[in-house]
Amino acid sequence: MTPRSRTNQLLYQAELLLQVPAGDDEHAEVRRMAAEEGALALAELALQSLLREVTEHARLPGHDWRELLGREGAGIAELQRLRDLAAREGSWLHWLVARLEALHGDDGAARRRGAAAGLIAVGGSGELGSGLDDCLRQAKVEIAALRETCQEW
Incomplete structure (x- = not known):
């Protein structure tokens, strides 16, 4: 499977998982x-598959999103475009990176609906699924543009 196919497959699987009824x-x-x-x-x-896809020509030793999207990441135009997007508040990648950091934290990313008595509700802690669904739709548009740029080279 090519990195492009794998990226598409993973995005599709994520969308399917969001559609599973909770009961x-x-x-x-x-x-x-x-x-x-x-x-x-x-x-x-x-995201990691996408990074592998857009940096295929550079033969990078690793494709961890934290490293490639960080300040010390490789100086590849597609990566810089994604770094800028990740830094822009309100962008799909900014939203995704924040949720991925939460996913790796002790509290996780998903939250129960409504706040329990005695707990302080966190602003903007809406349902993860609807935000992720929107994020994936926006990501697909950006991915198509990145792929077009890569093909030009």
């Missing part, structure tokens, strides 16, 4: 949270 039993909330975090993990794999 209406006592495990529905946890099932929804698991599907959302699973889809987010697939989105992380898709």
Whole structure:
């Protein structure tokens, strides 16, 4: 499978996971949270696959998104474009990177609906699934543009 095919496959799988009904039993909330975090993990794999795809010509030793999108990442035009996007508040990549950091943290990225009594609700902590669905749609547009740029070279 090519990096392009793998990126497409992972994005599709993440979208499918977001569509799985949580049900209406006592495990529905946890099932929804698991599907959302699973889809987010697939989105992380898709991001790494995309980075491998757009840097194929550079033969980089690694494709970890933290390194490539960091300040010390390789000086490749496509990576700089993605770095700028990740730094721009409100962009799909900025949103995704923040959720990926949360996913790797102790609290995870998914949240229960509504705030429990005595807990302070965190602003902007809406349902992960709807935000991720929107993020994936925007990512596909950006990926198409990146692929077009790569083909020009």
